[in-house]
Amino acid sequence: MIEDKIRQVASLIDPLLKNSLSGSDNLHKAALYLPSQGGKRMRAFLVVKSCELVGGDVKLALPAAAAIEVLHNFTLIHDDIMDHDLLRRGVPTVHTLWGVPMGILAGDFLFAKAFNILLSTNVEPDRIRCAAQIMSESAVSLSEGQSMDMEFESKLDVSEEDYLLMVTKKTASLFEASAEIGAIIGGGDPNLISLLGEYGRNLGVGFQIFDDYLGLTSKEEILGKSIGNDIREGKKTLIIIRSINSPLRERTLSLLGKRYASDEEIAELVNALRREGIDDYVLKKAKLHIDLAIRALSILPDSPAKQDLVELARYAISRIK
Amino acid sequence: MIEDKIRQVASLIDPLLKNSLSGSDNLHKAALYLPSQGGKRMRAFLVVKSCELVGGDVKLALPAAAAIEVLHNFTLIHDDIMDHDLLRRGVPTVHTLWGVPMGILAGDFLFAKAFNILLSTNVEPDRIRCAAQIMSESAVSLSEGQSMDMEFESKLDVSEEDYLLMVTKKTASLFEASAEIGAIIGGGDPNLISLLGEYGRNLGVGFQIFDDYLGLTSKEEILGKSIGNDIREGKKTLIIIRSINSPLRERTLSLLGKRYASDEEIAELVNALRREGIDDYVLKKAKLHIDLAIRALSILPDSPAKQDLVELARYAISRIK
Numbered sequence: 001m002i003e004d005k006i007r008q009v010a011s012l013i014d015p016l017l018k019n020s021l022s023g024s025d026n027l028h029k030a031a032l033y034l035p036s037q038g039g040k041r042m043r044a045f046l047v048v049k050s051c052e053l054v055g056g057d058v059k060l061a062l063p064a065a066a067a068i069e070v071l072h073n074f075t076l077i078h079d080d081i082m083d084h085d086l087l088r089r090g091v092p093t094v095h096t097l098w099g100v101p102m103g104i105l106a107g108d109f110l111f112a113k114a115f116n117i118l119l120s121t122n123v124e125p126d127r128i129r130c131a132a133q134i135m136s137e138s139a140v141s142l143s144e145g146q147s148m149d150m151e152f153e154s155k156l157d158v159s160e161e162d163y164l165l166m167v168t169k170k171t172a173s174l175f176e177a178s179a180e181i182g183a184i185i186g187g188g189d190p191n192l193i194s195l196l197g198e199y200g201r202n203l204g205v206g207f208q209i210f211d212d213y214l215g216l217t218s219k220e221e222i223l224g225k226s227i228g229n230d231i232r233e234g235k236k237t238l239i240i241i242r243s244i245n246s247p248l249r250e251r252t253l254s255l256l257g258k259r260y261a262s263d264e265e266i267a268e269l270v271n272a273l274r275r276e277g278i279d280d281y282v283l284k285k286a287k288l289h290i291d292l293a294i295r296a297l298s299i300l301p302d303s304p305a306k307q308d309l310v311e312l313a314r315y316a317i318s319r320i321k
Numbered sequence: 322m323i324e325d326k327i328r329q330v331a332s333l334i335d336p337l338l339k340n341s342l343s344g345s346d347n348l349h350k351a352a353l354y355l356p357s358q359g360g361k362r363m364r365a366f367l368v369v370k371s372c373e374l375v376g377g378d379v380k381l382a383l384p385a386a387a388a389i390e391v392l393h394n395f396t397l398i399h400d401d402i403m404d405h406d407l408l409r410r411g412v413p414t415v416h417t418l419w420g421v422p423m424g425i426l427a428g429d430f431l432f433a434k435a436f437n438i439l440l441s442t443n444v445e446p447d448r449i450r451c452a453a454q455i456m457s458e459s460a461v462s463l464s465e466g467q468s469m470d471m472e473f474e475s476k477l478d479v480s481e482e483d484y485l486l487m488v489t490k491k492t493a494s495l496f497e498a499s500a501e502i503g504a505i506i507g508g509g510d511p512n513l514i515s516l517l518g519e520y521g522r523n524l525g526v527g528f529q530i531f532d533d534y535l536g537l538t539s540k541e542e543i544l545g546k547s548i549g550n551d552i553r554e555g556k557k558t559l560i561i562i563r564s565i566n567s568p569l570r571e572r573t574l575s576l577l578g579k580r581y582a583s584d585e586e587i588a589e590l591v592n593a594l595r596r597e598g599i600d601d602y603v604l605k606k607a608k609l610h611i612d613l614a615i616r617a618l619s620i621l622p623d624s625p626a627k628q629d630l631v632e633l634a635r636y637a638i639s640r641i642k
Binding site: 026078104113142 | 346347348399402403421422423425426428429430432433434436437440441445446447449450453454456457458460461463464465467468469471472
């Protein structure tokens with residue numbers, strides 16, 4: 001089972017995270033809180049498996065895998081502040097517990113630690129420089145993507161292309177970086193690094209489309225966060241963009257950005273979306289990107305690592321949370 | 322004049338900053354806004370002069386100098402959000418103009434860019450790795466120092482030692498990193514790097530003690546920000562710690578943390594502080610650290626770069642803003 005394999009990598013990464021982030025004051029507690037609540041560790045798995053695929057020593061990729069998870073958790077903490085989200089992984093968000101100033105600071109601390117951990121990797125300096133450069137480029141993209149996501153909240157004419165560019169920056173860039181960094185640390189050649197990057201990018205787009213879908217169609221007790229918040233926040237996810245451009249336009253607009261829309265109102269709209277077939281359309285789009293991810297690996301010879309990456313891609317759009 | 326020399330380095334750095342940060346959307350505008358308002362560029366000067374002192378090619382240190390300024394500006398933007406400050410460099414703060422979410426994001430973007438710029442330095446990868454590691458450690462310290470600064474706001478029993486540890490992390494660590502990074506890029510040996518680090522750390526402590534002093538005794542039109550905000554925010558600067566532990570204790574406590582304390586109330590307390598000789602004590606402490614900074618360089622042979630660093634240290638506690 002791919003989930004067991006991901007958990008196995010997580011069990012190697014989590015002690016590294018705790019070691020790097022622990023401390024007795026509020027800053028360290030606030031910074032370690034979200035990574036301690038779990039999370040899927042898909043990005044860490046991707047780093048490790050990319051390293052394995054290019055024939056590298058997997059042990060050497062563990063700090064990079066931890067670094068990517070630390071960076072990811074930094075973005076979640078800041079995004080939750082910007083989006084005023086109260087729940088994440090079934091528990092209150094960092095700024096809800098420690099206040100906005102400490103939330104900002106905990107994120108900054110994790111950002112710094114992510115580079116600190118990656119740069120301590122025990123491989124040739126040129127590989128480390130290259131991996132760190134990719135992480136910094138990805139961090140630039142993450143902020144640009146989050147900016148687009150926020151700007152879209154006050155726009156109605158967001159196209160599917162706009163959405164794809166936004167999620168490529170906001171989500172896929174870190175999946176792409178994870179795959180590339182694993183391959184670089186493993187000593188992969190530029191061709192392999194590029195193929196794995198393409199795999200990671202498409203995986204990330206498919207993952208995010210599916211994530212947006214779950215955020216509207218799953219249940220709070222499964223997902224660990226409120227259902228329909230994308231609608232309440234006026235987000236322009238693919239499912240919402242399709243809905244705006246369907247006979248459901250007026251119904252969608254009447255709920256979009258309505259902070260206090262009830263769970264019933266959200267559920268009624270979701271049912272209507274299903275009747276229009278919008279959920280099917282969105283799932284198909286997610287699947288298309290997962291297929292592109294898998295296709296990027298098709299010219300590579302079969303190997304256990306390749307098989308794991310294929311399964312990871314399928315898992316990304318079949319998971320329930 | 323040292324100020325002219327600093328301006329000269331600034332004129333080399335500023336085009337690099339603009340080039341790296343420019344863009345047409347709100348994120349890029351918000352990110353470039355503060356660096357465009359000037360700033361002294363003392364840290365950039367320190368990077369360049371440390372590189373020169375160890376005999377390195379100064380041109381190669383310019384990206385690192387720009388990176389340090391970008392990192393510094395990131396911390397200012399986030400600190401202003403956390404401290405609810407409305408003015409900086411005589412203009413409204415980033416979050417005042419673009420809102421808190423975009424302020425957080427502009428800071429994150431600058432943080433990522435700082436690493437991006439530093440990692441693009443055209444020297445041997447092991448020097449870059451080492452410089453980036455120092456920058457990441459400094460960024461960890463900056464967040465720890467800011468956390469201490471915030472925690473001190475709700476404490477009265479903050480000692481001078483606590484204050485020194487806080488400013489060493491919050492301010493001096495970036496001066497120390499600037500000096501070390503310049504020396505590393507210039508190919509300095511470990512002894513030189515360590516001496517320059519000691520210089521930078523003491524310079525940073527002296528700078529911050531003097532900065533806190535200016536923040537209470539200067540004028541808004543000179544300083545570019547409100548006078549006495551440290552008192553209004555309940556900050557524990559050295560001058561305030563001394564004041565709490567003086568016959569002025571009750572008067573100080575009656576204003577400390579009072580958000581709407583008037584300019585007149587602040588001015589009256591400052592006059593009383595002067596009569597107690599607390600301003601002299603604080604200036605002496607600042608001077609002590611500046612002397613320690615200069616002494617760290619004393620075993621080095623005379624050179625124009627050494628002379629510039631000595632003058633920079635003296636400038637740090639004689640500037641008027």
